[in-house]
Amino acid sequence: MPDTPTKPPLISPDVIRISALVLATALITLIFFGMIRGFLISLLMAAIVAEMSRPLYRRIQRMVGGRRNPAAAITLTLIIVLGIVPIFFIATVAAEQALGLPRTVVRVLDGLAERSATWEWPDWLPYEEDMDQIGPEVISKIGDLVSATARYMVGTMSAVTRGTALLFLDTFIFLYALFFFLKMETPVMKQILRFTGLAPETQHKLADRAVSVSRATIKGVLVIGVVQGVLGGLGFWAAGIDGATFWGVVMAIVSIIPGVGPSLVLAVGVLFLFAAGDTTAAIGLALWAGLVVTTIDNILRPILVGRDTQMHDILILVSTFGGLGMFGAVGLILGPVVAGVFVTIWATLAEAVMEQSEHPEEAPSDGPAAQSG
Incomplete structure (x- = not known):
């Protein structure tokens, strides 16, 4: 009895294996990035700073005889002392000043509003008769704008000055990754x-x-x-x-x-x-x-x-x-x-x-x- 020809499968085993590999890769990748998503910004910043600091690292590496660990440690110390510490200090002082700024602005603008009532506007100014009413309102709006700017800056910088465990953890991840990124021969x-x-x-x-x-x-x-x-x-x-x-x-x-x-x-x-x-x-x-x-x-x-x-x-x-x-x-x-x-x-x-x-x-x-x- 002659052999009946076998019908080829609709999907070849190679396609199934490749599809399974792609699906597994995508699934594991999603899980991995979901797991580390809280540290992605710190890692990305470490990669950027490492690339920006690479010329300095190369120069220090030549000074220490080509040893990578001491060169990376010295470079990291310089970044901390010259970059991170001043940023934290300036952000702290700026946030403290921003907290008290609205009160100072309101006090000064109130004084200007009182003065504006006695100001004599030049005759050539258009709508001179309306300036007595517009002047104090403009001053008040300027005060609102400055106060809103101060509140926004306080909210933006508060994450830097709050001192939470998450901030210290992000900083640690950044510095730890930066140390190893600096030593990489290939960016x-x-x-x-x-x-x-x-x-x-x-x-x-x-x-x-x-x-x-x-x-x-x-x-x-x-x-x-x-x-x-x-x-x-x-x-x-x-x-x-x-x-x-x-x-x-x-x-x-x-x-x-x-x-x-x-x-x-x-x-x-x-x-x-x-x-x-x-x-x-x-x-x-x-x-x-x-x-x-x-x-x-x-x-x-x-x-x-x-x-x-x-x-x-x-x-x-x-x-x-x-x-x-x-x-x-x-x-x-x-x-x-x-x-x-x-x-x-x-x-x-x-x-x-x-x-x-x-x-x-x-x-x-x-x-x-x-x-x-």
Whole structure:
């Protein structure tokens, strides 16, 4: 009796095994990221800081004879002493000043409102007869705006100054991961890209451009913002304005706004001094703002950013505020970095599509056939 031909299965065993592997991988990955999701921000910040600190680590490593552990320990100590401790101190002082700022602002604005009743407005001013009623209302709205800003800053910085066990745990995870990330010969980003299936040259190109954009963004936003905030806060302190540290933090944050930056806060300070009758301090603060604070950006940006890839000011603005709203205070760094990686990925994709359209006869370099050979 002749053998009856066997019907091939609808799904081959190889497809079943690969599908099961993909499903198991996805399931385990979801469980793993769900388990460590509370520490993802700390790990991501450690990877970013490690990449930013790598030149310093390399220099120290050469000084200690190429030993990685002592070099990483010294680099980590410098980061703690020069970076983390000052940030905690400034955040604590700024939060304390922000708590008392609304009372000071209300007291000063009440005095200005009383003075505004006796002010004589110039004849050429439009709607002169309405200014007597509008003036006190405008002053009251300014007080509400300043008070709301202070409350927002207190809420944002309270997580840094609260001293909870979670904060210390996040800090420990950050420092622990940073120590090991510094010692890695291959950056974390390049190690992750190895699992994407892209061609090696594409992986290196993507990682290098992402690091370049991130480095330029962090230098342009964070470092210049800190410098302008410190200079602006010193100006407020010298002029005798209360809450100089708090206003310095505010100026560091708003320095990301193109064309405005800390100038808006400094202008308010100058007007406040003029209204309070301190003309000498107002003129001094105006000169300090115009000659030093607002021009330091033009001096520092070419030096710090150099030839690194830069993002558009609008993208920096929305990514910084978006990161601040999503991640909290660390979003000032994470937001622009995520935007930098976003720009890099899409730019790399656009270049790959363009190269493929120009050479359609060539097989795609990132496909399975290219990698199997």
